[in-house]
Amino acid sequence: MAIMITTHGRYLTQIEKSTILFPINCYLVREDDGLTLVDTNWTKTADAILAAAGQLGAPIRRIALTHVHGDHVGSLDPLHQALPDADVLVGAREARLLARDFSLDVDEAQTKPRGDYPVITTRPTGVLQPGDMVGSLRVIASPGHTPGHIAFLDTRDGTLIAGDALFTFTGIGVSGMFRMRFPFSSMATWDKATALGAARALTALQPTRLAVGHGPVLEAPVAAMMQVIDAAA
Numbered sequence: 001m002a003i004m005i006t007t008h009g010r011y012l013t014q015i016e017k018s019t020i021l022f023p024i025n026c027y028l029v030r031e032d033d034g035l036t037l038v039d040t041n042w043t044k045t046a047d048a049i050l051a052a053a054g055q056l057g058a059p060i061r062r063i064a065l066t067h068v069h070g071d072h073v074g075s076l077d078p079l080h081q082a083l084p085d086a087d088v089l090v091g092a093r094e095a096r097l098l099a100r101d102f103s104l105d106v107d108e109a110q111t112k113p114r115g116d117y118p119v120i121t122t123r124p125t126g127v128l129q130p131g132d133m134v135g136s137l138r139v140i141a142s143p144g145h146t147p148g149h150i151a152f153l154d155t156r157d158g159t160l161i162a163g164d165a166l167f168t169f170t171g172i173g174v175s176g177m178f179r180m181r182f183p184f185s186s187m188a189t190w191d192k193a194t195a196l197g198a199a200r201a202l203t204a205l206q207p208t209r210l211a212v213g214h215g216p217v218l219e220a221p222v223a224a225m226m227q228v229i230d231a232a233a
C-alpha cells in the first residue's frame with residue numbers, strides 16, 4: 001500500500017495511504033516546538049508517519065484525533081508506544097467512543113453510532129472541548145459523522161483539518177452523502193442531518209484550505225463547500 005507525503009503551505013504535511021477501498025489521510029502540523037499529528041491513519045502506518053516526521057526534522061509532540069473510527073486511530077497504539085511522551089488528545093464526547101461506550105445523550109439523535117470502532121488500549125492524556133487550542137489549532141465541534149467528531153482550524157493560515165465531516169475523494173461531499181465509488185462515508189455516518197449542520201458551521205469559518213480524511217487537499221474551498229451543502233440539503 002503506497003504512501004504519499006505532500007506539504008501544503010507553511011505548516012501542513014499530508015500523509016496519504018492508498019488502500020484497495022479508498023485513500024486515507026493523516027496530517028502533520030508544524031509548530032515552534034515540533035509537530036502535531038492529526039489522526040493516525042489505519043493499522044501498520046506508524047513507521048511511515050514516524051519517517052515523515054523524521055524527514056521534516058521535528059519530533060511529534062502531540063497526537064490529536066478528529067474521531068475514533070478505525071481508519072483514524074488504527075496506528076494509535078504503536079505510535080503511543082514509540083512516542084510515550086507525546087500528548088494524546090481526543091474530543092471529550094468522542095472519548096466515550098474510544099472506550100467503546102456507545103450510549104447516547106438525550107439531546108442527540110437517537111441512532112446507534114455506525115462504522116468501525118476498534119479496540120484501542122491507549123487512553124487520552126487530555127480531552128478537548130470546542131474552542132480549546134492544540135498548539136495553533138482551534139478545536140471546532142463538527143458532530144454528525146460520529147457523535148463527538150471535531151475539526152481543527154489552523155489560526156495562522158486558515159487551514160481546516162475537517163476529518164470525515166467532509167470528504168473530497170470522488171469529488172467533494174458532506175459526510176453521509178452516498179457515492180457509488182465511495183459508499184463508506186454514507187455507511188459509517190451516525191446522523192446525516194447533524195453532519196450537514198456541521199458542514200455549514202465549518203464553511204462559515206471561511207477556511208483557506210480544506211484537508212479531509214479521504215481525498216485531496218483543496219485550496220480556496222469555500223465556494224465548493226457551499227455548493228455541495230446546497231446539493232445535500
Ligand SMILES: [Zn+2]
Nearest residue numbers: 069145164188
Ligand atoms: Zn470516519
